[in-house]
Amino acid sequence: MKDLRERSADENSRRRVKCINMKSSLLFRLFRIRPLFYQVTRLSSRVTHPNSFALRSHTCGELRKSDVGRKVKLSGWVQFQRLNKFVLLRDAYGVTQLMVPDERLDLLNKVQDIPLESVISAEGKVSARPPGQANAKQSTGEIEVVVEDFQVLSSSTPNLPFTIQESPKVSSCFWDIVYIDTIE
Numbered sequence: 001m002k003d004l005r006e007r008s009a010d011e012n013s014r015r016r017v018k019c020i021n022m023k024s025s026l027l028f029r030l031f032r033i034r035p036l037f038y039q040v041t042r043l044s045s046r047v048t049h050p051n052s053f054a055l056r057s058h059t060c061g062e063l064r065k066s067d068v069g070r071k072v073k074l075s076g077w078v079q080f081q082r083l084n085k086f087v088l089l090r091d092a093y094g095v096t097q098l099m100v101p102d103e104r105l106d107l108l109n110k111v112q113d114i115p116l117e118s119v120i121s122a123e124g125k126v127s128a129r130p131p132g133q134a135n136a137k138q139s140t141g142e143i144e145v146v147v148e149d150f151q152v153l154s155s156s157t158p159n160l161p162f163t164i165q166e167s168p169k170v171s172s173c174f175w176d177i178v179y180i181d182t183i184e
Helices: 002-022 026-031 036-044 105-112 172-183
Strands: 071-082 086-091 094-099 119-128 143-154
Touching: 071 094, 071 143, 086 119, 094 119, 105 143
Parallel strands: 094 143
Antiparallel strands: 071 086, 071 119, 086 094, 119 143
């Protein structure tokens, strides 16, 4: 019984070698015949991305006026909201302004409920900002993304103790304590 197992294992290893060698054979090159072993391995190596929501077409800092008309998908943190219609979306690479059209009441209602620093993913088309509304301080200041759809990936606490713009100030007595600590 043991001899049969060893022999079948040995036969299997020979078959695998034969299948691998078959790739370079003339038969494989002419007819594209792939052995079953090769097909199963190839199918099993396809892995879908575990964080498919994190896939994005561009980062927030790379869009420029040359991208006008292009459909994009962005992900990042909500940095600021204005007039319940404009959202500044931030990631590690920059900031991009999102604009929700007035016709999309469903999206306008969703935007009102998003707390700052929530993580969202937005899809839309890049458009040039109207004349006189370009922001020279931002690298993406000449464009905005007209939102077609978005989803909240992670909602933050609505009442944060402070925002990124208002970083807490260190009081002057802190430095006195540090100085006293170094003397002793």
